[in-house]
Amino acid sequence: MTHSIGPTLKNLRTQRGLTVTEVASNAGIAQPNLSRLEAGLVDPRWSTVAKVMGALDVSPADLEAPADDHSDDGLSLLFDLFTASQRMAHLLETSMADSVITAREYAIYSVLMLGTTTPSALAERLGLPVTTLLDNVRVPVERGHVSRVPNPADGRSYKLHLTKAGRRAHHSASELFQPALDAVESSMAQSPATMQRALQDLGRAIGDAINAWATIAVS
Template structure:
């Protein structure tokens, strides 16, 4: 059951509101995607790989702002499922890029159906245009100092 909406609390900060937003989005996606083949986190990782693959683990950690150990866990899970494969790099055989397999793309496609339904409802509930809000989010991400924000025009 979704948490009730809360009015702004005097004395809280934008960072607090961003924290609450992250939790609300996590809850919304978890509920909508509960019966799918991927968790919301896995769906985000697979979505990113579809956009940029092949992708090194280092680049994946940087792009998604997660520790290398988290990427190692993701890679293990994806390869164990047969959803991704490691592609060795010719210049450095110890290094590899990650690429989704056909099974990984199919899992993403199945998860996408649930995602698109909840995303459409979410966008319909917004009071401002998506592009405007994505621009503000890019500014907020950039202000964290954790790396380059995603260009709101390209996603």
């Protein structure tokens, strides 16, 4: 299997008249590693790609592949988002096949790793209806990975807490998840931080649209 970002970097290097030795030295990486990267034999971390980009003095936009650009095919932004979500689901299903928790449960555990929270706050962070969230945490609660603890601010409600067993399960699942994340980040033309900000902005816009449609429906 080959990875396209390496050959792209090689083309940029040759366009600038630089040798592998020069770029490897300036990037602070081993020459054999750069050669394997350029040959498409490895799926590098974004940090490695960023070092090479710095040595070449190029931006993420220079890594874009026009041949794969479908921006003019007449389909919408939401269609592309739908397509990306389908591919993401397949990637996580494949990479986390041996995990004791599902990809959706991993997302729940990841938020709970940040701290105990209410079901409504957790549902909001995950973009899920509260009823769906409660159904999704039922199995983790039965496993002993998630527990319900009293809510000091409201004695009539509770918060969700990730137990020690849940944290261990999350750690094990992370060892399967991380390589998938690294593979995605290393292939992106934009930096992970830039893409994440764009996705967060898109998520807020979709949330606003949901609220707008809800207002229209009850008016």
